[in-house]
Amino acid sequence: MKNKSTLKEIEKRFDQDVERFSKLETGQQTTLDALFNMNLFAEGISTTYPDLRNVLDIGCGAGNYDIQLLMHVSPLDITLVDLSKPMLEKAKERITAVNKGGTIHCLQGDFRTVDLEPGKFDVIIATAVLHHLREEDDWKEAFARLYGLLRKGGSIWIFDLVEQADAALQRLIYQDKYGDYLKSLKDEGYRDHVFDYIEKEDSPRPLMYQLDLLKEVGFTKVDILHKNLCFASFVAFK
Known part of the structure; x- marks a missing residue:
């Protein structure tokens, strides 16, 4: 895919957006049902894993999903991965305040290449990150690594x-x-601005493509949790 943003360019944009992404009312504005899905994940994960301990959050941003999860199950040993160092620092600061007795490990970089222990994690959270994958081989290799x-x-x-x-x-x-x-959030200019950066940065795939690929790399159960227009939440079990 030509003319898409590089990982370095994406990192730079998020470096400049830390405060906005630390606030749900601004950071998640363009994402449909963001708070609903955050609560759904927290309740779903804590219900499925009442003895949850090891969590990996790839593309963690400012740590919103981890903070919500900690309201349901705590303490946790959380590994945070993000391209943006300022985002990681903000996420660590916010999570530390509520994760009493748990640990936080931060890794800056691409989740496909940073040093992570195979077979370690009970749960992986991946929100608004996989759409940055490009070619089909990238998707398959990424899903295979997450499975491992x-x-x-x-x-x-x-x-x-x-x-x-x-x-x-x-x-x-x-x-x-x-x-x-x-x-409805602002005006046509705002719509065009959002569409422009999606076109520049993102390369999403259909929901069914991703569900099929998850099964192809080895996941035994996949399930759709919620879909609203062009946003979907889903889960896959190893």
Whole structure:
């Protein structure tokens, strides 16, 4: 895919957005049902793993999902991965305040290449990060690595931008319906601004493509948790 942002360019943009992403009312504004999915993940993970201990959050941002999870199950040993060092620092600061008795390990870089222990994690959280993957080989290799990082019985919880498989439905759901939502936040200029950086930075895949690929790399159970227009949350178990 030509002319897409490099990882360094994406890192630079998020370096400058730490404060915004530390506040749900601003950082998650363009993401449909962000707070709903955050609560859904926290409740779903804590219900599935009442004795949860080891959590990996890739593309952790300012740590919103981890803080929400800690309201349901605590303490936790949390590993945070993000391209942005300022984001990691903010996430560590915020999580430390509520994770009494737990540990926090921070790694700056690409989750596909940073040093992580195979088979260690009960749960992996991946929110608004996988859409930065590019070619099909990138997707398959990334999903295979995430599978390898989980213990048997562990699971990955994904919330992300998705495409429709049909071009006409993609125009309706993304350009028209999601576009109307973005205009309602501000105006047409804001809608166009968001569409421009999605076009530059992101390369999402259809939901069913991702569910099929999760099974292909070895996950035994996959399930859709929620979908609203071009955003979906889903889970896969090892």
